[in-house]
Amino acid sequence: MTAVLPQSAGAVPDDDWTAAVAAARAFEARHETIDGFRYPDGIRIAVNFTADFDAMLFRRALDEPPMQKAKGEYGGRVGIWRLIELFDAHGVKATFFTPGRICELYPQALRAAAASGHELADHMWEHLTPKTDALQRDHIRKTADALAQIGGVRPIGTRSYYQQAHLKEAGYLYNSEGRSSRLPYYAADANVENCLLILPFHFSIDDAQFYNFGWFTSEPSAQRLTDPERIMEMWWDAFEQQYETGNGYLNICLHPFVSGRALRTHLLGQLIERMKGKEGVWFPTCAQLARYVLDRFPPQSLKF
Numbered sequence: 001m002t003a004v005l006p007q008s009a010g011a012v013p014d015d016d017w018t019a020a021v022a023a024a025r026a027f028e029a030r031h032e033t034i035d036g037f038r039y040p041d042g043i044r045i046a047v048n049f050t051a052d053f054d055a056m057l058f059r060r061a062l063d064e065p066p067m068q069k070a071k072g073e074y075g076g077r078v079g080i081w082r083l084i085e086l087f088d089a090h091g092v093k094a095t096f097f098t099p100g101r102i103c104e105l106y107p108q109a110l111r112a113a114a115a116s117g118h119e120l121a122d123h124m125w126e127h128l129t130p131k132t133d134a135l136q137r138d139h140i141r142k143t144a145d146a147l148a149q150i151g152g153v154r155p156i157g158t159r160s161y162y163q164q165a166h167l168k169e170a171g172y173l174y175n176s177e178g179r180s181s182r183l184p185y186y187a188a189d190a191n192v193e194n195c196l197l198i199l200p201f202h203f204s205i206d207d208a209q210f211y212n213f214g215w216f217t218s219e220p221s222a223q224r225l226t227d228p229e230r231i232m233e234m235w236w237d238a239f240e241q242q243y244e245t246g247n248g249y250l251n252i253c254l255h256p257f258v259s260g261r262a263l264r265t266h267l268l269g270q271l272i273e274r275m276k277g278k279e280g281v282w283f284p285t286c287a288q289l290a291r292y293v294l295d296r297f298p299p300q301s302l303k304f
């Protein structure tokens, strides 16, 4: 017997289709990709190593069991130090997306990161997005103040889901949250205002997707603990494909409580060395890259 493709009950109703096209057009109107994007001479790819230093805060927000929270705490006590030492040993400047509350919990680690020239950026206050405007603005301000006090520099970047109007008001230039393009791009809000630069990352190159037992309160049957060697190969493949085609961009999302385990940190060092073995690989912080893009390729149709 031959396979039969499922039959639809009929065509998509015209009203639905019209709405879908309108949604696509509205999306286009508030997004702008960068024509002719290129890096400084000699650079083929930029690699942003980003680490979401949320420790136990997200586990706490999800009301996970004590063991899960303890796993997060490990990130603040050990993992963060391992990552700082790793990046320093390889001369790579990273961006640590940090909830404001972490400044109270692990100030020494943040001071060390800043002293090594790494960027401290916003990752919400307690890893939650408040529903009201007033509370969003309050959380944005408190986090910026705390990071500025500890790192000596006011943050210009975030990885969050706040209203863009509030982020712009607080002086933010970029959000490393969004996946609408493979290169940095611009995005305005629903009113086609409050444009930010987006430094895209995708969960397919996020360590927690592959290493974390208990990710997003997933069911036991959905648990994944992938061999670290396999993860490094995946990240290498993502790197190599873009290196070969040129004008590549890779934003590798780590978590200190996940990648700060000895075997994973060790292999990460090997991956960085492998990348450094190629000509024309740039390891900027997100802030460095954002300033370069804004300077060289400001948005043409959207108002920044």
Ligand SMILES: [Zn+2]
Binding pocket: 052, 054, 058, 123, 127
């Ligand atoms: Zn996070």
